[in-house]
Amino acid sequence: xxxxxxxxxxxxxxxxxxxxxxxxxxxxxxxxxxxxxxxxxxxxxxxxxxxxxxxxxxxxxxxxxxxxxxxxxxxxxxxxxxxxxxxxxxxxxxxxxxxxxxxxxxxxxxxxxxxxxxxxxxxxxxxxxxxxxxxxxxxxxxxxxxxxxxxxxxxxxxxxxxxxxxxxxxxxxxxxxxxxxxxxxxxxxxxxxxxxxxxxxxxxxxxxxxxxxxxxxxxxxxxxxxxxxxxxxxxxxxxxxxxxxxxxxxxxxxxxxxxxxxxxxxxxxxxxxxxxxxxxxxxxxxxxxxxxxxxxxxxxxxxxxxxxxxxxxxxxxxxxxxxxxxxxxxxxxxxxxxxxxxxxxxxxxxxxxxxxxxxxxxxxxxxxxxxxxxxxxxxxxxxxxxxxxxxxxxxxxxxxxxxxxxxxxxxxxxxxxxxxxxxxxxxxxxxxxxxxxxxxxxxxxxxxxxxxxxxxxxxxxxxxxxxxxxxxxxxxxxxxxxxxxxxxxxxxxxxxxxxxxxxxxxxxxxxxxxxxxxxxxxxxxxxxxxxxxxxxxxxxxxxxxxxxxxxxxxxxxxxxxxxxxxxxxxxxxxxxxxxxxxxxxxxxxxxxxxxxxxxxxxxxxxxxxxxxxxxxxxxxxxxxxxxxxxxxxxxxxxxxxxxxxxxxxxxxxxxxxxxxxxxxxxxxxxxxxxxxxxxxxxxxxxxxxxxxxxxxxxxxxxxxxxxxxxxxxxxxxxxxxxxxxxxxxxxxxxxxxxxxxxxxxxxxxxxxxxxxxxxxxxxxxxxxxxxxxxxxxxxxxxxxxxxxxxxxxxxxxxxxxxxxxxxxxxxxxxxxxxxxx
Numbered sequence: 001x002x003x004x005x006x007x008x009x010x011x012x013x014x015x016x017x018x019x020x021x022x023x024x025x026x027x028x029x030x031x032x033x034x035x036x037x038x039x040x041x042x043x044x045x046x047x048x049x050x051x052x053x054x055x056x057x058x059x060x061x062x063x064x065x066x067x068x069x070x071x072x073x074x075x076x077x078x079x080x081x082x083x084x085x086x087x088x089x090x091x092x093x094x095x096x097x098x099x100x101x102x103x104x105x106x107x108x109x110x111x112x113x114x115x116x117x118x119x120x121x122x123x124x125x126x127x128x129x130x131x132x133x134x135x136x137x138x139x140x141x142x143x144x145x146x147x148x149x150x151x152x153x154x155x156x157x158x159x160x161x162x163x164x165x166x167x168x169x170x171x172x173x174x175x176x177x178x179x180x181x182x183x184x185x186x187x188x189x190x191x192x193x194x195x196x197x198x199x200x201x202x203x204x205x206x207x208x209x210x211x212x213x214x215x216x217x218x219x220x221x222x223x224x225x226x227x228x229x230x231x232x233x234x235x236x237x238x239x240x241x242x243x244x245x246x247x248x249x250x251x252x253x254x255x256x257x258x259x260x261x262x263x264x265x266x267x268x269x270x271x272x273x274x275x276x277x278x279x280x281x282x283x284x285x286x287x288x289x290x291x292x293x294x295x296x297x298x299x300x301x302x303x304x305x306x307x308x309x310x311x312x313x314x315x316x317x318x319x320x321x322x323x324x325x326x327x328x329x330x331x332x333x334x335x336x337x338x339x340x341x342x343x344x345x346x347x348x349x350x351x352x353x354x355x356x357x358x359x360x361x362x363x364x365x366x367x368x369x370x371x372x373x374x375x376x377x378x379x380x381x382x383x384x385x386x387x388x389x390x391x392x393x394x395x396x397x398x399x400x401x402x403x404x405x406x407x408x409x410x411x412x413x414x415x416x417x418x419x420x421x422x423x424x425x426x427x428x429x430x431x432x433x434x435x436x437x438x439x440x441x442x443x444x445x446x447x448x449x450x451x452x453x454x455x456x457x458x459x460x461x462x463x464x465x466x467x468x469x470x471x472x473x474x475x476x477x478x479x480x481x482x483x484x485x486x487x488x489x490x491x492x493x494x495x496x497x498x499x500x501x502x503x504x505x506x507x508x509x510x511x512x513x514x515x516x517x518x519x520x521x522x523x524x525x526x527x528x529x530x531x532x533x534x535x536x537x538x539x540x541x542x543x544x545x546x547x548x549x550x551x552x553x554x555x556x557x558x559x560x561x562x563x564x565x566x567x568x569x570x571x572x573x574x575x576x577x578x579x580x581x582x583x584x585x586x587x588x589x590x591x592x593x594x595x596x597x598x599x600x601x602x603x604x605x606x607x608x609x610x611x612x613x614x615x616x617x618x619x620x621x622x623x624x625x626x627x628x629x630x631x632x633x634x635x636x637x638x639x640x641x642x643x644x645x646x647x648x649x650x651x652x653x654x655x656x657x658x659x660x661x662x663x664x665x666x667x668x669x670x671x672x673x674x675x676x677x678x679x680x681x682x683x684x685x686x687x688x689x690x691x692x693x694x695x696x697x698x699x700x701x702x703x704x705x706x707x708x709x710x711x712x713x714x715x716x717x718x719x720x721x722x723x724x725x726x727x728x729x730x731x732x733x734x735x736x737x738x739x740x741x742x743x744x745x746x747x748x749x750x751x752x753x754x755x756x757x758x759x760x761x762x763x764x765x766x767x768x769x770x771x772x773x774x775x776x777x778x779x780x781x782x783x784x785x786x787x788x789x790x791x792x793x794x795x796x797x798x799x800x801x802x803x804x805x806x807x808x809x810x811x812x813x814x815x816x817x818x819x820x821x
Contacts, residue, residue, distance in 0.1 A: 033090055033153075055102055061095040061116040069113065091155065093145045098183055099222065100138040103129045106222075123219040126189065127231065131264050138185040139222045145174055157181035162223060167319025186319035188220055190267045192307065193321060194235060194290060195257035198245045199329040199337075204297030206243050206328055208260075211236040212291045213307070216316075217266040224269035224318060226277065236260045240295075243328070252325050252339075254611070268307070268316035278313070287314035290324060296331040303328065303336045317342070357432055358396075358405065358477040359388045360495060360585045365528035368519055375478050375494075381590045381690045382498070384530065385474055385583040387432045394431050397535050400557055400577030401451030403469045403476065404442070405432035408533055408580075409541060418445040418539030429539075434476055435485025437469050445539025450577055457497060457554040461490040472497045472554065474585035498584040500553045503560040503572050505692040509623045511658075515567035520549060522567065524622040524690070525660040531564055535580030550581040560584075593689035595619040599699040605673050605706040605741075609649040612666030613701065619661055621687045621695075626665060628655040629682035634698045636680035643670035644681050667701060673741050674705040708744065710812040711735045712751070712798050723794065723818040727783040732764060734777045734798055736811075742772035747802040751781050754795050760784060786818045793817055 057071040095116045102110060105124040113119060119141060131137075142161035149156045158174035159181050167186035175181075192213055198206050212234050217227035241258065248258035268288050270281040280286045290305040307322060309315040316322065323341040360383035362372040371393040374380035387394045387405050396405035407429045409416065419428040421439050430448075433439045442448055449469035451457060461471040466484065474495040476484060483489045498506075506523050515522040520530040533545045551560045557577045562570035575581070600613035615626070628644050629635045638644075645668045646657035657665050672679065685697040715731040718724055732751045736743050751764040764781035786792055795815050799808040 055100070055107075057097075057099045057102060057110060059097040059099075059110070059113065059119075060089075061097075062092065064095070064116045066114050066116075067094070069110070071110075089146055089155075091147050093143055095142070096144050096183075097141045097222065098139065098185060100185055101135050102137055103131075105129065106137065119222055120225070121221075123221040123227075125218065126220045126264070126266055127218070127233065131189065133191075133264070136264060137188045137220075137222075139188050140183050140185050141223055142170070142183075143174075144181060147177065149179065154179065159183065163318070167317055188222060188224075188267070188318050190265050190316045190318055191262055191321040192235075192265055192290070192316075192324065193262040194260040194324045194326070195248070195250045195252065196243050196260065196292075196326050196328065197248060197255060197257045198243050199327050200245045202245070202329065204331075205295075206297075207240040207295045208236065208243060208258075208292060209238050209240050209295070210234065210291075210293040211260050213263060213265060214289055214291050215286075216268065216288045220266040224267055224271055226270050226272040226280070227266070233263055233265065235263050235290075252323075255327075257325060262321070265316070267318040267320075268314065270313075270315060281313040281315055284314065288316060290326075292326075292336075294328070296328070296335075299331060301331045301335075302333060304333050305336065305338050305340075308340060309342055356389050357387065357480060358473055359386055359393065360384070360474070360477050361386050361393065363527050363529055363584070365517075365522065365526055368528050368530065381587045382502075382527070383495075383585050385477065385585050389431060395532060396431060396582070397533075397580035398473060398552065398583055399448055399450030399580055400552055400575075401457045401470050402449055403434050403437075403466060403471050403473050404430055404439075404448050405473070406448065406535065406539075406580055407431045408535075408582075410533060412533065412541055412543045415543050416541040418535065418541075420444050420447070433469065434466050434490075435481055437467065445535075446578075448539075452577060454556045454574075454577075456556060457552075459496070459554070463488055463490060466490045473583055477585065494588055495585045496588060497552065497554045498560075498586045500555045500558055500572055501692070502586050503551075503553055505688070505690070506560070507570055507572075508692075509688045510567060510570070515564075517564055517567075518547065520564050521562045521570060524688075525658065526622055529560075529562075529584065532582045534582075537576050537578040539580070541580075550575065550579075551584045552581045590689075590691050591620065593619070593621050593687065593691070593693045593695060595621060595624075595687060595695055595697075597685060597697060597699075599683070600667060600701055601699075602702045602704060603669055604704050605671065605738075607643075607669040607671040607703065608666075609668055609670050612648065612668045614664045614666050615699075617659070617663050617665070619687070621689045622660045623658070624660065624685065624687035625656065625658045626683060626685050627657075629684050629698070630655070634682045634684065634700075636682040636700060638679035638681055638703075640670075640672075640679075643672065644668070669701070669703055672703060672705075675707065675741075676705060678702055678704045706738055706741055708800065708811060709737050710798055710800075711737065712796060712812060712814050714796070714816060717816075718819060720819075721816075722791070723783055723786075723816055725786045725819045725821055727785045727818070729780055729782050732779050732781050732796065732798075734767070734779065736769075736775040736777075739775060743769055743775060744800075744802045745769055745772055747800050747805075748808075749777055749779060750799050750808070751779050752797055752799070753781065753783070754797070755792060760794070783818070786820055789820060791817050791820045 055071065059069050060067045097119050103124045106122060109122045140161050140163050142159060145158040146155050156177040156179055158177050160174045161170050161183060163186050164170045165184040194211055196208060212232055214232045215230045218229045218231040219227055243258045246256055248256040250257040250259045270277040284306055287306045289307055292303040294301055305324060305326060306314065307316055309317055321343045323343060325339045327337045329335050329337055359373050360375060362374045362380055363383050374383045385396060387396045395408035395410055397408045398405060420442050421427040421430050424440060427439055430439055430442060451470060457472055458465065461475050465471045474497045475491045477495055478492055479489055509524045511522045511525060517528060520528045522528055529549060531547055531549045533542055534550050535541050547564050549562050553560060553572060557574050558572050559575040559581055560572050596618045598616040603613055628641060630641055642653050645653040646665060647654045649668050649670055659665060680700050680702045683699045683701065687695045713733045715733060734749055747769045749767045753760055761784045762782060764779040767777040767779050793815055795813055797813045798811050800811050801808040
């Protein structure tokens with residue numbers, strides 16, 4: 001089963017009442033128990049977006065003693081299509097363990113568990129377990145505190161898990177009390193990926209014969225711990241692969257790398273007896289490492305790369321892929337430059353069959369026509385309301401403020417009349433209705449209930465309105481008919497219908513001229529609101545509405561309407577409430593915008609026309625724009641705007657660039673060889689978050705002019721590169737820089753030297769620059785003998801006096817030793 005953005009809800013003690021082997025603690029009168037919900041959210045990788053659910057286990061302990069050990073493998077844990085299960089248990093504090101995809105070795109050990117501490121030793125030999133990204137075990141443990149809620153029989157739960165959502169140790173206290181306790185399920189393993197390249201300056205041929213990850217724990221555990229039984233794993237073992245500076249399929253920081261196979265490995269933990277051994281964690285002798293066998297210009301050599309989570313320690317955390325980018329610069333173990341990038345595997349909730357009824361599917365362009373359920377994908381903040389029925393997703397149309405979902409045939413080429421229900425079992429074009437609503441009371445389209453005046457759809461559903469078939473259908477998504485009808489739940493507390501303000505945000509963040517798309521309305525660079533047909537006031541499905549879309553808002557009969565071929569004409573306007581339109585849902589809770597920008601601040605006269613200057617943008621906002629400021633308060637000093645671009649200048653000038661989330665755009669600036677002045681360019685950054693929050697930042701990039709400098713060297717030094725004790729006349733060679741700009745003509749050059757900061761001896765002869773292209777000159781300097789018993793250090797200073805200048809100025813200096821014998 002593929003896993004894609006949905007919730008797997010596990011029952012713990014909800015099933016206990018049906019189990020004959022309940023412990024004494026659980027055999028309490030029903031009146032003393034309270035009910036909460038348990039949800040487990042599995043974490044999977046960004047490369048393989050899913051896992052195959054082979055087995056699920058939930059264990060509950062009290063006072064360290066096992067109360068229940070439920071698993072799908074023997075039927076004691078039944079996860080069915082409703083997707084929602086209750087935990088009915090007496091108030092108190094319990095320990096829990098939740099495991100997905102346990103290995104056969106783990107199964108044997110977990111079946112034998114009788115107390116909580118047995119879990120600590122539940123390890124498995126991962127090398128013999130045939131693990132993949134799709135079947136890697138996921139687990140979390142911890143404590144759950146259950147207390148009575150405000151409603152009789154309803155409880156609230158607080159969690160204190162061992163692991164956080166990224167797989168690191170959770171360091172907080174109990175979470176906030178809620179009727180639903182969500183448990184993050186990180187993978188228990190790590191991964192390592194190796195990418196190699198040859199440095200640009202290397203001319204010798206480099207061949208790789210073996211890549212191995214070494215000193216990794218042989219066993220992996222549900223709760224991480226130090227393991228001294230280590231093992232090795234070959235990532236690559238021939239035939240030889242020749243690497244280069246320009247080959248390879250992996251691009252990182254604008255460089256190409258040769259990829260080697262990714263390996264699943266045990267995490268490297270330094271926890272023992274509940275404490276973290278920080279001394280060993282910082283000791284390289286305990287580190288896991290990559291060992292590379294290669295030939296460099298035909299000579300055998302090896303390279304060793306220590307794996308680490310950060311600069312201060314050698315831990316390898318679970319649920320993390322360590323990307324190792326290595327550049328071989330010379331022969332020998334030290335001739336390698338390495339960047340290790342730990343990548344946290346992100347949250348994709350486990351996909352179990354959804355409850356039959358209303359579901360919210362992704363409106364991301366990447367998910368178009370895939371019906372990706374985003375109920376538990378907390379990185380998705382909006383979606384389209386559909387109906388899941390008969391193992392399939394169905395487009396749904398609603399009258400204004402109606403909870404009665406009617407069918408839509410996206411492929412229809414002829415108009416279709418509305419067919420009313422004929423029986424409870426035969427509802428025809430009514431594809432969903434809430435709870436105990438009397439669906440057989442609908443004899444024609446006019447009988448479908450809706451809000452007939454121009455009033456707003458209530459911001460919260462009520463039992464009375466839902467019973468009439470009216471309200472906000474997004475609030476009923478994922479609720480079963482039993483929950484709505486028998487339990488009286490009319491709000492999932494996570495989603496609501498999009499309102500006028502949210503549609504205004506959608507239009508403001510639209511992709512401008514790039515919004516045209518035959519499939520729908522594009523916005524925020526990642527959203528695609530699909531084209532959809534509609535039913536007219538007579539209930540007829542209009543077949544010609546092919547490149548258009550109509551989505552109800554919650555206010556005053558208004559709908560968001562667009563033609564995807566002319567997206568700039570999209571508008572929010574009044575519509576006849578008796579028509580059947582689509583509903584777009586928005587998540588109740590959207591995190592605040594987070595933006596960190598590390599901009600370039602300066603560049604030299606050579607500019608950056610080819611390689612560019614990177615802006616490091618780290619954000620959670622889906623839409624941002626950068627632009628060169630060409631007028632106003634923040635404009636730079638340069639009016640040569642064609643010298644600035646967000647694309648390489650050779651490819652043409654672009655003064656505006658759009659992006660999203662975390663990216664590294666670049667500014668490309670032309671060369672400007674000026675000694676007299678620097679210049680600046682102003683850059684404006686604006687962003688819009690899903691909440692409508694906007695942020696604006698201004699940056700200035702300064703291009704400096706060049707200055708004449710130089711390098712000096714001394715001819716005829718001793719064999720140890722020192723000046724002889726006796727001193728004497730030496731030729732001082734001066735090379736002027738930069739080497740790509742004209743030199744001043746007629747300038748005088750001279751050298752003097754100092755000892756302990758005091759001038760010593762006489763100044764050199766004077767050389768005069770003869771033209772703009774000659775850069776190398778010699779002067780003669782008489783160096784005094786060293787009359788001290790020690791080797792002394794002398795500092796040589798080069799001065800230039802330009803025509804019409806302000807006198808001599810120092811352009812460079814360097815140090816040399818003078819022998820004492």
